[in-house]
Every structure is written in C-alpha cells, then in structure tokens.
Amino acid sequence: MILEWILLFLAGFAGGILNSIAGGGSFITFPALMMAGVPPIHANATNTYASCAGYISGALGFRQDIAQTKGKLALTIIGSFIGGAFGAYLLLTVNDQQFLTAIPWLLLFATLLFIFGGKLTQLLSQLTPQTRQTAFWSTVFVSLCLVGVSAYGGFFNAGLGVIVLSYLVIAGYTDINQMNGLKLLISSSVSLIAIAIFIYEGAIDWHRGSVVMFGTLLGGYCAARVSRNIKQIYVKRFVAMFSIALTLYFFFDVYL
16 A cells, blocks of 8 residues: 555656646656556546646746636636536546547547647647637637536546647637746646536545545646756657657556
C-alpha cells in the first residue's frame, strides 16, 4: 500500500509539472490510477478530482485577466457546467468494458490535439473571421462549441486544455493571458460539476485520488523552478512521445 501511494504521488508530481509547463499531465496520472487497480471509469473520475485543484489554483493566478471578460463570464461558466454535466452523465451510462474499449481512441484524439493543437489554433484563427456571418449565429455557434468542449472534458479529462484553447480562438480571444485564465476557469467549472456528479454516484477513489492530487499540487508549485532549466520544446517532445507510446499500448492491450 505504501509503495502504491508513493508511485501515485510521484505520478501526480510529474503530472503537475507537465500541466504547468506544457500540459498533458493526465497522460501520466490517468494510467497510473488504472495501474493501481482503479477500474477505468472510476480512474477517469478520480483523475478529474485529482486535477481539479490545479485548475482552480491556476485560475486564481489569472483572476485579474479573467475579470476583464466579466461581460461573458456568467455565460462561459453556465455553458461549462451544462457541457461538463452532460459529459459526466454520459461517462456513467457506459460500463467499464465499453469505456476501456473507447480509451485508445480517446487517447489518440487527445494525443493528436496535443501534437497538432498549435497548428489547429492558427488555422482556426485564420478561418474564424470568414465564418462569422451574423452576430446572432456566431454567438449560437460559439455557445454550442463551448458546451461540446465541456462535454468532452466531463467525459474524459485528458487533452481538455488544448481543446479549450482551440475553442477560445473560435470565440475570438487573442490575449494569451486571458486565454490561459479562461482555459483554467472552464476546466475548473467542467471538473467541479463533473466531480459533483461523480460524488453522487460514488465513482471517486478518494484515497488514491487525494494522493495524486497532493502530488499534482506540489509538482505544479515546483514547476516554476524546473521550467527555468528545461526548454519547453523538450518537455513537449517528451509528452508527445509518452502519449504516443501510451496510446499504442492501450490499442494493443484492448484490441490484440
């Protein structure tokens, strides 16, 4: 038990560092929970719980930048709650075997988003002004995108940050500090409503999840010093290679 908790703490610590520097921490924490014996759906719910504290603390750090968008803040939070609740509910309607079958495809989607998210964001920023025909339909489209992105986050946490950034480009945001702040706010809102549903359904492994959460918080705190000594490109390459290997492993494990 002690060895298991040490490994989970180290996974959370590494995940917290990656989340702060480049993103992709869930590629470590989610499989670590499964390796510790947590069933797939419970591992995903527990990972959402473990990651939430980092989202909230990060959002507080960007509170001044977030406050500048107060005119849209209420709708952003409401849309995140609606989508997150739907995704969490959808997760709990499938069984472990169905979710296990879906994991390789979800990881593949998240991996592709992580690797090509920057190029996708640039493409969307070029196309978005051409697709806006009226303010009304633009608002409807952006709102539906927010709900869809949040539903993905409620169902599967990995890759949420990248897909939220792509959504914010569609929504017309250009200030990187505002975008990072809103990314963390949306991730926090999605996670909080999903956690509430997971608690009601008893889907969270509190002991293992709390160990990972403390590791994540400490890793995020230490990331500021680590990031000064390691170039982001190296971290991103490591996350990309690790996520590709993890995705291939799950494809072989599930389908072969």
